[in-house]
Amino acid sequence: xxxxxxxxxxxxxxxxxxxxxxxxxxxxxxxxxxxxxxxxxxxxxxxxxxxxxxxxxxxxxxxxxxxxxxxxxxxxxxxxxxxxxxxxxxxxxxxxxxxxxxxxxxxxxxxxxxxxxxxxxxxxxxxxxxxxxxxxxxxxxxxxxxxxxxxxxxxxxxxxxxxxxxxxxxxxxxxxxxxxxxxxxxxxxxxxxxxxxxxxxxxxxxxxxxxxxxxxxxxxxxxxxxxxxxxxxxxxxxxxxxxxxxxxxxxxxxxxxxxxxxxxxxxxxxxxxxxxxxxxxxxxxxxxxxxxxxxxxxxxxxxxxxxxxxxxxxx
Amino acid sequence: xxxxxxxxxxxxxxxxxxxxxxxxxxxxxxxxxxxxxxxxxxxxxxxxxxxxxxxxxxxxxxxxxxxxxxxxxxxxxxxxxxxxxxxxxxxxxxxxxxxxxxxxxxxxxxxxxxxxxxxxxxxxxxxxxxxxxxxxxxxxxxxxxxxxxxxxxxxxxxxxxxxxxxxxxxxxxxxxxxxxxxxxxxxxxxxxxxxxxxxxxxxxxxxxxxxxxxxxxxxxxxxxxxxxxxxxxxxxxxxxxxxxxxxxxxxxxxxxxxxxxxxxxxxxxxxxxxxxxxxxxxxxxxxxxxxxxxxxxxxxxxxxxxxxxxxxxxxxxxxxxx
Ligand SMILES: [Zn+2]
Ligand SMILES: [Zn+2]
Numbered sequence: 001x002x003x004x005x006x007x008x009x010x011x012x013x014x015x016x017x018x019x020x021x022x023x024x025x026x027x028x029x030x031x032x033x034x035x036x037x038x039x040x041x042x043x044x045x046x047x048x049x050x051x052x053x054x055x056x057x058x059x060x061x062x063x064x065x066x067x068x069x070x071x072x073x074x075x076x077x078x079x080x081x082x083x084x085x086x087x088x089x090x091x092x093x094x095x096x097x098x099x100x101x102x103x104x105x106x107x108x109x110x111x112x113x114x115x116x117x118x119x120x121x122x123x124x125x126x127x128x129x130x131x132x133x134x135x136x137x138x139x140x141x142x143x144x145x146x147x148x149x150x151x152x153x154x155x156x157x158x159x160x161x162x163x164x165x166x167x168x169x170x171x172x173x174x175x176x177x178x179x180x181x182x183x184x185x186x187x188x189x190x191x192x193x194x195x196x197x198x199x200x201x202x203x204x205x206x207x208x209x210x211x212x213x214x215x216x217x218x219x220x221x222x223x224x225x226x227x228x229x230x231x232x233x234x235x236x237x238x239x240x241x242x243x244x245x246x247x248x249x250x251x252x253x254x255x256x257x258x259x260x261x262x263x264x265x266x267x268x269x270x271x272x273x274x275x276x277x278x279x280x281x282x283x284x285x286x287x288x289x290x291x292x293x294x295x296x297x298x299x300x301x302x303x304x305x306x307x308x309x310x311x312x313x314x315x
Numbered sequence: 316x317x318x319x320x321x322x323x324x325x326x327x328x329x330x331x332x333x334x335x336x337x338x339x340x341x342x343x344x345x346x347x348x349x350x351x352x353x354x355x356x357x358x359x360x361x362x363x364x365x366x367x368x369x370x371x372x373x374x375x376x377x378x379x380x381x382x383x384x385x386x387x388x389x390x391x392x393x394x395x396x397x398x399x400x401x402x403x404x405x406x407x408x409x410x411x412x413x414x415x416x417x418x419x420x421x422x423x424x425x426x427x428x429x430x431x432x433x434x435x436x437x438x439x440x441x442x443x444x445x446x447x448x449x450x451x452x453x454x455x456x457x458x459x460x461x462x463x464x465x466x467x468x469x470x471x472x473x474x475x476x477x478x479x480x481x482x483x484x485x486x487x488x489x490x491x492x493x494x495x496x497x498x499x500x501x502x503x504x505x506x507x508x509x510x511x512x513x514x515x516x517x518x519x520x521x522x523x524x525x526x527x528x529x530x531x532x533x534x535x536x537x538x539x540x541x542x543x544x545x546x547x548x549x550x551x552x553x554x555x556x557x558x559x560x561x562x563x564x565x566x567x568x569x570x571x572x573x574x575x576x577x578x579x580x581x582x583x584x585x586x587x588x589x590x591x592x593x594x595x596x597x598x599x600x601x602x603x604x605x606x607x608x609x610x611x612x613x614x615x616x617x618x619x620x621x622x623x624x625x626x627x628x629x630x631x632x633x634x635x636x637x
Contacts, residue, residue: 002598006348006617010577010596014557018578022536022555027496027513028454028473030554034596104412104432107392115391117369125367196370 005045005203009037036089042203043083049207050214054170061221063239063274066167071288075171078291082174082181083210094185103193115196131205134197136258139209141191143261145184146254155183156248157301161294163247164286166278168239170218173210177298212257217242221274229270233259236274243275247282340585341400341628343384344593344600345372346616352386353615354402354631357585357624360602360613363631366402368395374415374581374621379422379440384623387413389431400628408443411436415457419464424482426467428455435469435480447485451478457539459500459507461522468507468522470497477509477520491525493518499539503549503564510537512554519567531567534558541582552579552592559592561605573608575601581622593619 017033020026116133117123123130149159158180165172176184191197216238223229223236233255241253252269255262262268278287285297340357351365352372369391376385377399384399389412396406412429418440419426425438435449435458456472466488469478477497479488495513502508506528507520516530517537536555542564543550549562552575559579561570577597584590590603592610600619601610 002614003617006596006598010598013596014576014578018536018555022513025495025513027536027555030512101432103390103392104429107409107411115369124369127367 005038005041009034009041012037012041032089032093038203039089040084042207046083046207046210046214047079050170050211053211054215054218054220057215057220057222058169058218062219063221064167064219064276069167069169071165071167072169072171074289074291074294075165075169075175078175079171079173082176098189103196106193114194118196128205134195135205135209137195138188138191138197139256139258140261141187142256143254143258145187146256147265147267149180149183150249150251150254154302154305155180157305158183158298160247160279160282160301161286161298163242163277163279164282164294165242166276166287168217168219168242168277170214172217173214175294177302178295179298179302209257216256230259230263233257237270239274239277240269240272242277243272244278244280245272245275247279339629340624340626341402341631342583342591342625343375343386343397343399343402343621343623344613344615344619345375345386345621346618347371347373347620348618349616350388350391351616352397352402353619355600355613355615356630357626358630360611362613362615364402365616366397366404369393369407372621374413375623376416376418377623379418384625385416385425386621387416387427389414399623399625402631410438410443414455417458417460419460419467419482420462421464423464424467426458426460426469428458428469430454430456430472435467435478437467437480437482437485449478449480449487452476452490456498457500459502461502466522468500468502468509468520470500470509472496472498472512475513477507477525479522479525489525491520491527493520493525493527494530498537498554499551501540501542501549503542508540508549510540510551512536512538515553515556517551531562533560533562533569534572539580539582541584544584550582550590552582554578554580559590559603571605571608573603573605573610575603575610580620583622583624585624586626591622591624593622595619 013034021029021033149155158177161177162175216233216235218235220235222234224234229237237253237259241251252267253262254267259268283297285293342355342357344353346353350368350370353362354364356363368388370388371390372386372388374387384397386395392409392411394408394410394413395404398405412432413427414430415428417426423440425440427436433451433453435451435455436445437447439446451471453471453473455469458467458469460467465483467480467482471478475492475495476490477493478490481488493509494511497509498512499510507522509518509520511518515535516532518530519528521528533551534553534556536553537551538554539552541550547564549564551560557576559573559575575592577594579592580595581593592601594601595618600613600615603610
């Protein structure tokens with residue numbers, strides 16, 4: 001039996017990574033290398049599954065047809081970088097070690113970092129149920145972070161990179177400014193510390209959630225129906241968030257996987273129907289530049305955000 | 316299959332059936348990534364159930380009185396006390412980042428290496444109160460005591476150093492370079508042996524001064540060291556080589572090399588002469604027969620790490636099959 005991802009990562013570790021680390025005198029990275037292999041394999045699987053499902057969907061009922069899809073290429077790069085490449089490694093090295101360090105420090109102060117299982121011991125051993133509860137809490141925290149990123153000028157300057165895409169596809173989920181990604185990591189880290197998120201315990205379910213997030217960006221006329229759209233976020237729902245009118249602080253539909261928070265805080269808009277996407281207030285490089293040009297443009301906008309404060313953004 | 320197992324176990328419990336002695340035995344294998352401890356029936360060599368831990372357990376150790384098995388959960392920041400005969404969870408004690416842990420031979424102290432937090436914590440074994448924290452330069456990994464319990468030796472994996480701490484005065488004794496990426500530590504014949512994972516040898520270190528006296532070649536990525544129960548054979552697991560080597564404990568001359576693929580890590584000795592080895596990246600435990608060089612395989616959880624055999628314990632009850 002065995003978990004195919006674990007075994008494949010083990011194979012990579014034994015036959016490629018360990019020999020390389022040993023050769024270069026880096027054996028102290030052997031734990032990191034295994035976890036990176038695991039992250040990368042899950043990432044590759046996420047991309048493959050998303051690709052296999054979303055590409056036919058986008059051909060079947062596209063919202064928009066473009067004479068060329070040049071701007072999509074950079075989103076592919078964003079996806080590969082953040083799911084298979086360097087980002088998982090950074091996440092593990094920085095985030096994981098920092099989390100252990102801080103939670104250990106708190107234990108020393110006599111304050112045991114709380115966990116859901118600690119609050120509800122019955123959850124111990126109920127892996128799937130525990131994960132679902134963690135996922136719901138994390139989804140809410142992500143909703144909050146996303147909402148706030150639309151409220152502050154400097155933060156929107158970074159997040160507007162995500163909104164700049166006028167050729168939005170399932171690849172667009174990962175197009176973010178690196179500083180925005182960094183904030184998201186720290187945000188997640190704090191929440192993880194507060195509720196004790198188990199980092200690598202539920203990779204397959206994380207894979208499913210990431211798939212839904214990618215799907216919600218797909219260029220496809222797809223709604224889950226009146227009820228379905230109120231249970232899970234569909235491409236139709238998230239597209240409204242990316243609409244030209246949705247840029248800036250008057251947007252709607254901030255959720256990632258569950259639309260419940262938008263409904264609760266009255267930011268949900270189920271009426272907008274497959275609107276054009278993009279952010280007319282941003283410079284063109286944010287939309288059609290190369291990866292570096294987009295990052296630099298985001299940084300410029302970020303710097304400007306600390307200057308004049310009377311100009312509002314958005315439409 | 317289940318019916319067959321039932322039939323077999325029935326046979327073993329029949330009166331007059333002399334296989335009674337080997338019908339028992341319970342083994343514990345830690346599954347770090349799966350946040351669990353696998354309970355294995357030593358007789359059938361099958362996993363019978365899993366005990367959930369909080370986050371990320373790595374190593375385990377038997378208490379001096381033999382009544383508790385301590386499982387260190389690093390990111391969970393707690394030590395779980397199990398009944399070594401049944402696997403029942405008796406207690407959970409908050410402890411910072413317990414990676415490796417070991418009791419001093421006199422049973423007074425429990426030393427806990429906080430790998431992620433760069434600290435070596437010495438606890439009073441009776442009260443579980445922290446006696447002393449030694450901050451170290453990097454990632455304390457494995458540890459060993461001098462037989463008189465006066466000194467604890469700790470390998471600092473991400474540095475090239477081994478550290479010694481005097482437990483009588485609770486002061487650092489020395490920290491010296493011993494070779495690249497030091498891992499397993501073992502006291503043997505008045506010397507300290509350190510497995511250097513970045514090389515293919517173990518370093519033999521003078522416990523008084525920390526001076527490296529000699530290097531003994533074992534295989535690529537020497538990772539962990541164990542002494543057989545009769546104290547005659549030294550076993551070394553080599554991470555990069557994927558091998559386990561037996562050596563004469565008196566002369567440190569190699570006897571035989573066994574191929575154990577999948578990152579051989581922790582090890583324990585069964586009374587029937589077989590050696591149990593966790594294979595870190597293969598989701599398996601190898602049960603090696605040193606005489607023939609072949610091994611049997613036990614399927615376990617996602618990343619098998621620490622291992623403990625309790626051959627005198629009763630065969631574990633099947634609570635639920637997974
Ligand atoms: Zn947004
Ligand atoms: Zn989006």
